[in-house]
Amino acid sequence: MSSSATGAVNGGISFWYADDGLPAVREPLPGDATADVVVVGGGYTGLWTAYYLKKAAPFLRITVLEQKFCGYGASGRNGGWLYNGVAGRDRYAKLHGHEAAVRLQRAMNDTVAEVVRVAEAEGIDADVHRGGVLEVATTPAQLARLKAFHEHELAYGEKDRELYGARQTAERIRVADAVGSAWTPHGARLHPVKLVKGLAAAVEALGVTIHESTPVTEIRPKHAVTPYGTVRAPYVLRCTEGFTASLKGQRRTWLPMNSSMIATEPLTEEQWAAIGWAGRETLGDMAHAYMYAQRTADGRIALGGRGVPYRFGSRTDNDGRTQPETVEALREILTRFFPALAGLRVEHAWSGVLGVPRDWCATVTLDRATGLGWAGGYVGSGVATTNLAARTLRDLVQQDSGQAGRTELTGLPWVNHKVRKWEPEPLRWLGVQGMYATYRAADQRERLHPSTRSSRLARAADRVAGRG
Numbered sequence: 001m002s003s004s005a006t007g008a009v010n011g012g013i014s015f016w017y018a019d020d021g022l023p024a025v026r027e028p029l030p031g032d033a034t035a036d037v038v039v040v041g042g043g044y045t046g047l048w049t050a051y052y053l054k055k056a057a058p059f060l061r062i063t064v065l066e067q068k069f070c071g072y073g074a075s076g077r078n079g080g081w082l083y084n085g086v087a088g089r090d091r092y093a094k095l096h097g098h099e100a101a102v103r104l105q106r107a108m109n110d111t112v113a114e115v116v117r118v119a120e121a122e123g124i125d126a127d128v129h130r131g132g133v134l135e136v137a138t139t140p141a142q143l144a145r146l147k148a149f150h151e152h153e154l155a156y157g158e159k160d161r162e163l164y165g166a167r168q169t170a171e172r173i174r175v176a177d178a179v180g181s182a183w184t185p186h187g188a189r190l191h192p193v194k195l196v197k198g199l200a201a202a203v204e205a206l207g208v209t210i211h212e213s214t215p216v217t218e219i220r221p222k223h224a225v226t227p228y229g230t231v232r233a234p235y236v237l238r239c240t241e242g243f244t245a246s247l248k249g250q251r252r253t254w255l256p257m258n259s260s261m262i263a264t265e266p267l268t269e270e271q272w273a274a275i276g277w278a279g280r281e282t283l284g285d286m287a288h289a290y291m292y293a294q295r296t297a298d299g300r301i302a303l304g305g306r307g308v309p310y311r312f313g314s315r316t317d318n319d320g321r322t323q324p325e326t327v328e329a330l331r332e333i334l335t336r337f338f339p340a341l342a343g344l345r346v347e348h349a350w351s352g353v354l355g356v357p358r359d360w361c362a363t364v365t366l367d368r369a370t371g372l373g374w375a376g377g378y379v380g381s382g383v384a385t386t387n388l389a390a391r392t393l394r395d396l397v398q399q400d401s402g403q404a405g406r407t408e409l410t411g412l413p414w415v416n417h418k419v420r421k422w423e424p425e426p427l428r429w430l431g432v433q434g435m436y437a438t439y440r441a442a443d444q445r446e447r448l449h450p451s452t453r454s455s456r457l458a459r460a461a462d463r464v465a466g467r468g
């Protein structure tokens with residue numbers, strides 16, 4: 001953790017931990033152990049999975065193994081967007097039919113309310129505000145994409161979303177040059193660390209064993225291997241998202257993509273009056289290298305984007321430190337969106353990694369032959385998707401063990417989806433660096449040369465990425 005010349009704290013995990021405090025770390029695994037289910041990873045996916053399994057079958061002996069502390073990864077560093085997006089929906093529509101993808105989308109819509117419900121039931125005050133999601137367009141090409149996106153979402157059954165012109169957008173939030181926006185009610189702002197801390201406490205209160213400071217080095221059928229001993233269990237569930245590449249044999253499974261954020265000093269009442277945002281919607285845009293932001297409970301703006309997207313060899317950072325040029329790029333987005341805030345101080349900057357599969361599809365899997373399961377590849381949409389994935393893992397384990405039959409969740413199209421591995425180095429480093437450089441160039445071209453057509457550069461990058 002360090003401070004820049006401007007006084008901004010850089011790293012130290014995230015602003016959310018600076019705000020709410022680092023947790024007291026739980027004891028590591030004391031030696032070899034047994035369980036009915038071992039969950040590898042103490043982020044949202046792992047904790048939600050342990051929560052729902054223990055609720056459904058209180059007799060299960062469940063152990064969670066976490067390499068640092070619960071919420072050290074993306075669960076404690078994200079933008080606090082609890083919303084209904086799910087990675088890979090269009091591909092699932094192509095593979096399994098439109099109606100299957102609609103069922104997945106409906107389940108995601110319901111998941112936003114489910115997270116809020118459980119937080120309330122467990123007494124977790126995570127600064128939740130259900131203001132929905134507002135995505136703005138600031139160029140003609142972005143507006144064309146926004147309208148197409150809006151129609152696309154309607155086609156997946158989301159009938160309660162709204163499309164706004166420039167004037168209606170300004171009535172909600174005054175983003176410079178905004179020419180339109182789309183809003184969905186299926187979204188909320190929250191404080192990521194308050195949620196993950198509360199969830200870990202709730203899981204422990206149910207009788208789940210959590211061992212922290214316990215890195216898992218290898219997963220194999222019925223075994224989770226750590227430096228302190230091996231936990232044996234019929235089911236071993238991998239919930240490691242952006243840190244999956246550190247496991248033996250998993251280096252090319254999911255790419256650890258970096259995302260970076262800044263948090264400003266608290267705004268004054270006058271500053272909030274100048275920009276609006278009274279509805280506290282989570283805020284995004286339609287750029288190819290998109291941004292995401294929220295109005296925090298204590299009156300700051302927390303804003304994120306890609307920065308330097310990937311470290312060679314699938315390496316991950318230690319404490320969330322991000323590059324000075326990334327901090328400046330995010331500050332530039334902030335002042336481009338809100339010129340009235342040009343003098344606003346950035347007080348914290350940090351980064352984290354998210355898991356990206358080669359086909360950009362989130363998946364949930366249980367191999368019935370081995371008892372190995374996993375969920376992830378959320379591509380940045382994990383705050384809500386982790387909850388749906390965890391409930392799906394619960395149902396798959398219960399089905400496999402004979403405690404329950406098929407459910408609506410086990411029939412969703414992302415279940416047992418197979419993804420090919422990423423290319424070896426240096427190909428994947430070159431590909432990812434080139435892809436995001438191209439996306440940024442496409443955004444710049446669309447700003448300098450207004451047209452309703454998306455830049456051909458972005459379409460080329462989509463094809464390289466496997467999104468097209």
